[in-house]
Amino acid sequence: MLSFENDYAEGAHPKVLQRLADTNLIQQPGYGEDEYSRSAKEKIRAACRCPAAEIFLLSGGTQANLTVISALLRPTEGVVSAATGHIACHEAGAIEASGHKVIPLPEYHGKIRAEDLASLLDDFYADPTHPHMVSPGMVYLSHPTEYGTLYTKAELAEIARVCGAYEIPLYLDGARLGYGLESPGADVTLPFLCEVCSAFTIGGTKVGALCGEAAVFPRGAPKGFFTHIKQRGALAAKGRLLGAQFDALFTDGLYFDISRHAIRMAEELKRGLQARGYRLFLDSPTNQQFVVLDMEEMAQLQKRVRFSYWGKLDENRAVVRFAVSWATAPEQIARLMEILDETKKARENA
Amino acid sequence: MLSFENDYAEGAHPKVLQRLADTNLIQQPGYGEDEYSRSAKEKIRAACRCPAAEIFLLSGGTQANLTVISALLRPTEGVVSAATGHIACHEAGAIEASGHKVIPLPEYHGKIRAEDLASLLDDFYADPTHPHMVSPGMVYLSHPTEYGTLYTKAELAEIARVCGAYEIPLYLDGARLGYGLESPGADVTLPFLCEVCSAFTIGGTKVGALCGEAAVFPRGAPKGFFTHIKQRGALAAKGRLLGAQFDALFTDGLYFDISRHAIRMAEELKRGLQARGYRLFLDSPTNQQFVVLDMEEMAQLQKRVRFSYWGKLDENRAVVRFAVSWATAPEQIARLMEILDETKKARENA
Amino acid sequence: MLSFENDYAEGAHPKVLQRLADTNLIQQPGYGEDEYSRSAKEKIRAACRCPAAEIFLLSGGTQANLTVISALLRPTEGVVSAATGHIACHEAGAIEASGHKVIPLPEYHGKIRAEDLASLLDDFYADPTHPHMVSPGMVYLSHPTEYGTLYTKAELAEIARVCGAYEIPLYLDGARLGYGLESPGADVTLPFLCEVCSAFTIGGTKVGALCGEAAVFPRGAPKGFFTHIKQRGALAAKGRLLGAQFDALFTDGLYFDISRHAIRMAEELKRGLQARGYRLFLDSPTNQQFVVLDMEEMAQLQKRVRFSYWGKLDENRAVVRFAVSWATAPEQIARLMEILDETKKARENA
């Protein structure tokens, strides 16, 4: 069945897969010492214009979040996150299992605001009982957010300024970073992230790879981070699997090209939905589109196409998510539009 | 440079890679709900002759050990392991980071003995202060061990009997299981493991896959094990990556065929070494061979071929490891022998 | 300086101290095996009319919460609590440090509502992504709450009913339980708590003891709970210190008598405040009273009497807490009233 359920429904971009095939039988050392990992890291450093960055290639998003966050916090510190942040919800308590509280901040379509962060920090240290509480030891945000929304440079700079004033690291979860960088109008770039973040990830799994997230530490990683990775079960024996994929993604701008393609598909999807009178739940500039459907229509559509149920809006309506990716073909968007039209017609005739 | 450094120096077996390519653009649900994972699990169940087995596909060995062990133990329990067990040494404290002690048992070339286990358990419960101590809550062993050695059916059955008497689970780490199953003279089989173990893994990473370990629970997994996997950062969004690989490995006996090939290569290596008068540190029936070299010869060889330094034997001699795998070609063994001969000649002429 | 800062400003009730003195040099076994602990537990069981209850004596409140909660939860479960619950705020992340999320519920002057709990549980299991999230594995509530408020029997029964429907334990933190049991109009009793709770504590530290909380498990404690206590550093070598105190507190109803005394003092305090026109922030039936003061008056009062700052109400006004206890003398209330009058007069003259 046609699927817009998520942005990990296919395998890898053909060029990524080809790189795995081309290098397959060349002997390489393990644990990230292979030449592909080294090359990938060089290319990422170049794309970031940050020669001093330390980079580590990890398999998955929760794994990357868990490993980076637990390595950056002291035992009595917690991580501040939007209440809807991935670490606060859908990572099954991975952060808490490593001993740390996720401290929630109000969210605005998945985003946090510098003023809320400043209030939280100001209030915390103004409260005389604060030594009895978990201290906010770092800030987590996702970009794009879980709602597909994006921060501007100005917003991130302001959040980073608050973090700086309290000397706590800012960590950006870029599981879908490509789609954020290539969104029209987006002004955030890799070099800019190196300026404002203590750490961020460049997601591969949802942007053309079979698996893999690159964790970037522009000003160096915490002491012994390699051992942290091992301890968290996140060290791939065949680091080449991650190295070769990221090497391919950062050769000739593939990562950016395929992200741009996804954005074009998202725009086509959005136009098609709006032309048909569908209400968008929010204005997402990236590859995830949230649509309001009435319950009956949702039920009928579910028989012919896969998408994600996001929650109830009211008694009769639901919010659903359609995701596109580097792999989405224009034909798939067109087919979806046909299905929408046919479903509508069937309902009118009913 | 020619490498016998480990059994993960290459990518995947060509048929495994081909399966990834063949299925690459077919849309599939995430998180292990894809049809390849379902098919792989069916095939593994069939190979195990254990239709009730619950199976989960994880990316790596430390990850699998950490996830299974922390899900099986209660907070005040620890896991018994050979002092040389992988979890006791080279997993960077992953088990302790999940809150549990690794309780060491004497090892004999990497193996534990049922009588030592029985003593440990008997003594523990005979000690009136035992409620002040971590209780032995499960047993971990690796097969093949870190020294390439193997248990017999009788040995495993006896260990399982002791576990049963104390009602604690037996978990077998099969990171190199294929090489153990296909070693000539070995009597342990997958169905037998289903009888004696509460859980075991079938290693893919070192036996033909890019990554992946199948965790098998013959009598069912702990409650909520899927969530455990997520919490430990071990849930692949693109479960298809693991599913397609294991599906290929368990099609037409590929897993066993390539394991057998490695064993033949190991035997050729062993014969070649013995014919040249090298002393084996121990008699390994699997794909890892441990050889005694004098320090000078080791240094000269290291310039031309990669292998692992395992430790000092005495002032003048070291133990080194040569590993072969599914990917080792007869030509590589032949080339190694030439290098050994040339090095020897050069030393005699010196 | 006269202090209403908290309910632990003095040592122990004289009878409790006397018991320590009387038993001081009698040799006793350690770790809670002393005869005073045994006697105290018998008396608590009798007061609970629950002969099957298992009881453990621990030193402090955070320690008791941490030990009980981490023993009751599985690794992927969290504990539901009012957002203002002690474990959610002022225990420095003790629960998270043991690996578990505190799942917040709306609070109404410190209390949770059964309907909110039911919604949280219903919504959780209705959400198809719930296996990716921490599951609500138990419910925590405090009685009296951090705001001095109390549950009724009907309210607790309804919360227990929801817990029962989802088969999760209900745990009641009774750090100030005496003040809740003896509040006029309160209908909750120890036997009732044994009916509705899987576990609850009877606080000693704030109700007449130097230290000590009794953890009561009406239907038995989790397996190996003694070892849990030890692991959490909560096992007193001289268990007699806790035993003798609780034995004194549960002899001839001392625990209830001194709680009633505190309630009378609280009522006198409340009457005095209301007679002087002070606004109570909320209607607390127990030993903590929350008063609205304007900032200037607060500053002047702070020079002459200790109380707790609870937070800002608006630009000009703060909420402060006056706590009384078993140790509060009528003269102290009278003296406080004089200070209030003198401060008022001074302000009027200024």
Place this chain on the structure above:
Amino acid sequence: MLSFENDYAEGAHPKVLQRLADTNLIQQPGYGEDEYSRSAKEKIRAACRCPAAEIFLLSGGTQANLTVISALLRPTEGVVSAATGHIACHEAGAIEASGHKVIPLPEYHGKIRAEDLASLLDDFYADPTHPHMVSPGMVYLSHPTEYGTLYTKAELAEIARVCGAYEIPLYLDGARLGYGLESPGADVTLPFLCEVCSAFTIGGTKVGALCGEAAVFPRGAPKGFFTHIKQRGALAAKGRLLGAQFDALFTDGLYFDISRHAIRMAEELKRGLQARGYRLFLDSPTNQQFVVLDMEEMAQLQKRVRFSYWGKLDENRAVVRFAVSWATAPEQIARLMEILDETKKARENA
């Protein structure tokens, strides 16, 4: 029954108890801000001749070990300890529950040796796979040890030198410190401990207090240590309980006087045992004496006096422990000798 079972069979020294009574109803702030805690810390600093020391008063030994160790280690570090160290055995995995491995070192009647420590550290960093292993991040030792044995200044200085070379903290568990400081011939002093240790405890529970250990950080505590204490459930609301006791113990040298008394009692016990031909298992210069008894004699003695079974020596003989303390009276030693004589006579007549 007469008991030599342990050194915590009685309550507190009468002067300690008196101090609690004298201060009982004086209002004090909580959480260690009381004047008794401040005074106690001043007196301990004076006894240590270390005005810069930061001192925290905790309730129990496991609690103190757990809190100090988890605050000093980074997540990938473990603590080196004698295999018989309290943290390695009888603390129920408290250290592992906080995420850290206890790395065992050979023990010699409970003591570790600087050369073994140096080897462990040298070998660790010489092993090229060390980034895959838990790094030795601090050293734990107990003084007196679990066997009553003592380090000399020279031995501790040498251990500290090795720690210094690897820049890892040395932590000394002084649960029975008084008995070590006052043993005749002992050259270790509090000021010396301040020189060589990063942290150490001064045990109260076994040396005259109802409960309480003072954690001393001669060169300052880890950042936020107060919050660590809270997080571990180790912060007493009524810090006065600990403060008043340590204040009494460090007034007019009480701590040292009562320790000396115990040592005299131990010497009398030892003389009495030796005069009667008993074999001491080892030569302990402190308050714990280990004696070899044949099984039958042990069984008969157990009917009349309490002592601890320490383990089997061979088929017919056991090692048992007789402990004395600040509370032991000469009459108790005399009575024990009578019982020994009577038991012997009865056996001879049988």
